Amino acid sequence: MSARTAGRALARRTAAAALLLAATAAACGIRPTDVPVDAGPGPVRSTCETESDAPLDDSGDAEETEVFLLCGSHVESVERPISLPRPETGEAGPDYRVTVARALLSALQAGPDAEETDAGFTSAVPGALQVAGPGEGDPQPTLRLSQEPKALPAVALVQIICTFANSERLDGNGRTVLLAGPGASGGGTPEPYACTPAMLSDPEFAHAPPGASA
Template sequence: MLAGLGLLLAGCGIRPTEVPTDAGPAPSRLPCVLDEDSVSQPPGTTPAKVYLVCGAQLVVVNRYLSEPAAPGAVPVARQLLDQLLLQPSEAERLAHFTSAVPSGTALAGPRPGDPAHTLRLTVDPAGLTGPGLAQLVCTLGESAAATARGTVLLGGPGESPVRAYECDRELRGNPGRTPVPTVPVG
């Protein structure tokens, strides 16, 4: 009987401590799941993947782009940026999706001397938050705006250098870290 009482009093074997410990934030229980079946594709549109922030990670949602008036990467990239700048739909908000791309962000194509596929933002990519830049890199990286290797060439206004960015699993899982450019270009 005393042995049983001793085991009961021993508990789980973890000794109490008076030293405060920080185990980090509690795991997120946000759903980050949308009922995509309830949304039908509008006529004259093309489905596109757009990355939004949810539960401290990037999660792909389906959006629809109109057929671009002009061919090429820049019109597609502009439509994708417009999708990132939209307020999340009611269903997306209820599932806790957000966008970290700052309003007023716009883009243009390459300037003379820039490599083909360069996208020039109205803000310096290095000045964007990690999640905002990650959203742009991952969304554009899976579109016609990417290079053949799947990298995104981004520059900012003025003499901002063009850099090649790549979306990988680590970036999608932890967009809080700023994506490191693969290499300066040009």
């Protein structure tokens, strides 16, 4: 075989291979292109870590406060400056506790700030939810929500339980908070809801029976 004949045979094989490759790509729904394709940035991993440097307000009422937000599939605490009232006397009564609870609930409803959002945090607490103090016959620490606790999404309930239970202004012991639904009648008996490591890892534990250990 001459060099010219061999060259032509090689060219035919190269062309046939190119046609086969193009046909295969077309069968897979891929259109060949000579233009580089920008696939965009890679996926961003949630760090679930913040370093809050927000300044405290000049009133002196704002303080670093622990609130609980959702990050990925679990709930974690973050600290942010929140203006909370101070009790007029040494003892925190029901009215004062309701004021603090409302401020904490508003912080959860406002959702994450810019830094928290970048770290992957979100909030599931409904914006229309309200909190009130104890009804007639309720123990003084009772906080009644405008919605039955068990009717809330599990994540939202964990956020509320752990934020309230860890608040020193609510005399929180880091473990439990006494919650009930709306009104003294039909809202159920106040029950202790515990903030446990299990529910932080898996919020569905919040829908376990009140007071159950996890």
